[in-house]
Amino acid sequence: MNIKYLTSKKNKIIAMCVVVIIACGTGVVFAIRDTSPGLRLKKDKFTIEYGKHFNPTFNELVNTKDLNVEDIHYLQHNVKIKSNVKNEVETVINQDGTTSEKDKGYAKVGDYKITLTYKNKDITVAVKVKDTVAPELTIPENVEIVQGTDLATFDFKSLITATDLAQLNDVQIDHSTVDVNNPAEYTAKASIEDINKNKTEKEFKITVVATDSNVEITTQIVTDPATGQRKSVVTTKPKINTTTSSSSSTNNGNSSNNSSNSGSSKPSTGGSTSSSTGGSSGGSTSGNTGGSTGGGNSGNTGGSTGGNTGGGSERPKPTTTHWIKCKLCGLLIESNVSLDDAFDKLKSKKCEVDGYIYEGITAHSSYSYGSRQN
Template sequence: MRDLKEKWIGLIKTKKGKGILLGVVIIILVILVGVLYINKDKTLQLNKETVKIEYGKTYNPNLKDIVKSYDDFNSKDLKLESTIKNEEGKEYPSVGKYEIKVTYKKQEVTQKVEVKDTTKPELTVPENIEILQGTDLSTFDFKSLLNATDLSELKDYEIDYSKVDANTVGEYEVNVSIQDKYENKTDAKVKATVIEKPTINDDEVVVQEVVTNEDGTKTVKNSVKKQAEATDKKVVSNSNNTNKNTTSSSTTTGGSTSTSGNTSSSNKNNSSSSSSNSSNSNNGSSSSKPSSGSNNSNNSGSSSSNSGSSSTGGSTSTSHTHIAVGNSGKWVSSYSEVEKAFDDILDYWDKKYKNGEIDYQTLLQKCPIGYTNVHSCTCGKITWDWQYS
């Protein structure tokens, strides 16, 4: 044994022996480092700390999409937990903040996910909208001619028609905008063309129609139809106003023209509402709604004296010294009030019919189908006649 030990010591002292010893030491160190590396846990890291998703998109990542150097980990020890849930009834999450948590043994990292709505609503508007001269723009239904879509809840349309002079024929511009609940806003401009009110016969009406152009755009046009052909159309006027400017104020709605005294011409041509005439109904139900207390005197016989007052259908007129009150028995201050009075009278008679207080024939006799002879006094008040079938 002593001889063997002395031989090893002698070998180490030689150059060759020293090289062998150094090699053995290096091999041992490499093995030790390898063992330590294999047993050491990898540091868990995310590819992205924060992710932003547009509302309407989905985000369901896999571990290999989230974790850096995914292949260096034992996938069995990697776990993913997500708070992302789809909005009720939809296939994508609602706007909000979410988290995706990844764990590996004792390590844990969290990815933040934010769903935001930055997309503007889609707004479709007509290429051109025809408007009858004299139309009260405050009652013109612009909204029904527009179409907006968005994944989020939309606010109401903002419509600016301040540049439109409805009493003067010509082309104008209407500004339209719409925004969603997250303040994403879309603007559009619409050409509005004011046209003369056409002359029509007693059995005709002016209807509003949406026409598709060759290039796919839409145009809103007004055309003259027979009443019998317009039951499913939007009637904008049943007046035969010729739009003639005279030295007297001439205003027509729903029928013939009435001239009042020697006053300046306002020539306001307000379109009257005419619901699909109840006399055209074959099933006994009325689509027209009448007004409270109105008597069907098919002649416009209600009048007031120059100094007194007259009452028709339960509505008392005030004293006017220039023109007689119409068979409506009312004086109002604006065309919108005429429209409201028409709606009220329709509601009144419609309720009576539905409640069984009157029969269908009585409804046809009592319920006006529109209004006509709208004219104003020099004091600024307006009166009119009910039009019956």
């Protein structure tokens, strides 16, 4: 019998009342019953979800219903609890480059036990930590790709966010129903599993966008400003139109030369007329002077000057103006450099319609364009 338990007046009286006097032969035998409280458990098995804190204390393990304060106090001081439930730790890298272990605050998946020792007897409570929560998987509802894209190398992982307490395996993409050579809308499936075999699957759309010989078309990964979710979109911009023009200065030069040649015959005529009128000596001098000097110089000057002048005064080359106009806000941009330059200038401008501002990929998303010669 535990003597300490008889220290209170109430318990002494109870102990005395249970003394049994048994007459046996010639003597008397006294028997005293141990009246210390018995140990009862709330449950003999606990199932804990992975990630939940569990602290195997006296109050969580021992059933104290219908016990008075003294009995409860007695059990608290005489029941020994030992547990092998230990919290999981993770290795973290410190700022100085060293590593240390950090307590996660919950036990890893597995089987544990708690031992309660009372009156030299052991009672075991089983504890099972299990993971039943599937990973969270976030993926865009629609993924746009250009016709002919190789899905085996397409970066789906950059579009997907997966979270879980447990370690995750790689994301798996099932795109077996998608025909990348046939523009249309298809259904694909993404799945992910953690190391505890919990799996999440989600369906999403893959839209194959047809190529166009008149525009440059590419697939881009962008972030939706409204949700912060990354997604794949197909963007287009007009191709550069190259226009060549040529002019011939040779014909203009020949035309001028011909004109000069026609004019150079006039001095010859003038010289001949002056020779017959002025007499022998005068005609010879005047004729030679007029024919040689006037006609020769005039002819040479006319031919040379006319030819050179005609060849140098060619018409300026025509210039090409490229333009692009947003169908949403009506903004018109022109460029003498290239159609790409006009497109880039348009994208740098605000796209506003009746006070509403289109942003991101929606800005100037519909437009017409062309080129003209001036």
